[in-house]
Amino acid sequence: MASLWRYVLAGLGLAALLAGILAVVYLTAPQAPQGAGADISRSKKTANGLFVASFEPERGVIRQGELQSWLLTLKTVAGAPVEGAAIAVSGGMPQHNHGLPTSPQATDYLGDGRYRIDGLKFTMSGLWRLHFAISAAAGSDTVVFNVLL
């Protein structure tokens, strides 16, 4: 009789231990980073296929919380640089329902289809969305880039 109780108790104990371990594993499992799966490519066709746009930090790295400039390069589908484009920038953080903390602008044309977009600031980590309205001799088009910090 005593030995039977012992087995029952041991079984219960082991089950509890297992449940505890599972709970710890489950509770501490790393969460998938917000925005995982979003398209974060740095080069793409604009919405109506008018241009090919690429978007890169001018100094190569993203520094959270600091004003910085990026380069938006615009080419025609045939690969010719797009000159004289008017560019409007907007955006925000879709998961937090807020806009950009600054008003970035296209400040300089650097030749070869490259435009400096200055005044960008990413105040927190997460997924940022930048929307560009582009209008040039070939017509008007838009493109959205996602930036994940």
Next chain:
Amino acid sequence: MSWLSRFLVLMAMAVLAGCGKPEFSDAEKKTIASLALSALPSLKPDTTNRFADVPAAAALGSTLFFDQGMSGDGMVSCSTCHKIDRQFQDDLPQAVGVGRTNRRTMPLAGVAHDPWFFWDGRRDSLWAQALTPLENPLEQAGNRAAFAHYIEARFGERYERIFGPLPDLSKVPANASPLGTDAEKAAWRAMSDQQTEDVNRVFANIGKAIAAFERSIAPPRTRFDRFAIDLATGAVPKSDDAFSPEEILGLKLFIGRANCVTCHTGPRFTDNSFHNTGVPPVKDLPPDRGRVDAVRQVEADPFNCFGAFRDGDAGACGELRFMVKDAPELVRAYKTPSLRGAATRPPYMHAGQFSSLDEVVAHYSKAPASVEGVSEIHPLQLSDRERGALVAFLKTLAE
């Protein structure tokens, strides 16, 4: 029976080991490291103030900061409200100088890292900020002509060693300012362009000296910072540095489900930005719309970065140049305050709306709608235990 008790002890140990270890994921560890004071970058030079790192300027600034002579009634200094032994604030819901103001005194630790000043960010440099209370009738209630005369009389030699020769002030009226009483405004209008420029220059230099002093006010290391370093290096925390299970839960909530870290981010626990968090207005105070009304004020400030009194080139004016000027989210948006030291300096919020951290956390848990504009806070439905844990964690930032 002895077998059973031994087994139970083993079980208890296994369970305790599971809970007692600081169970942080790699992502959590990364966030915690980013909040530690050791992650604070060194102060960037302020090229708009070429005296910012001149020791003699900081010394004069310190004198002026504590000098009650720097006021209209000779009774108020910066330190009347920014008390050196109280984290440079005054524990009041609304500050009291020559009169009672409409906002709470802000603590100053680490303030030189900020791009914007005041709860609504209506100034864009530390030196331009310092000029505002000097002439505010509710704060120091002085006027810039009187300040220029006062500097010449009391600190002429010290001033000239730093900033060069004082202008000829002999024909400048005793009291004059574009912002003062009607008589002071009339006196200001009657001055020549050279005279107003001279007085403005001395006035701006007062701000630059005070700013140089304020750059030295740094946030102290806390128990949280020691815990964060131990966590990053894998060291075993010293007994008082170890976090209790409640503090660990609070920290996990802060950087996790409660979303605090989205705004209270980085080693100063602020994103240096403006948010509507649905904090209710104080009855009987004039309407306060926060950031949305500050935009015009900072643009109109003659001492802003685009103005004539900036040193260095306009490349330093990015914040002003790329400022958001009209967006619905600016309505009742206020600067995210640093949370370092907050636990020991109630009350809280821009007009001292909450008198304890419990009230603050209850506000975030309920997330009431804003009286105007839209609050960015979403209800958290925190349990009593979770609210207590958040408060316990906030206390580790003040120990």
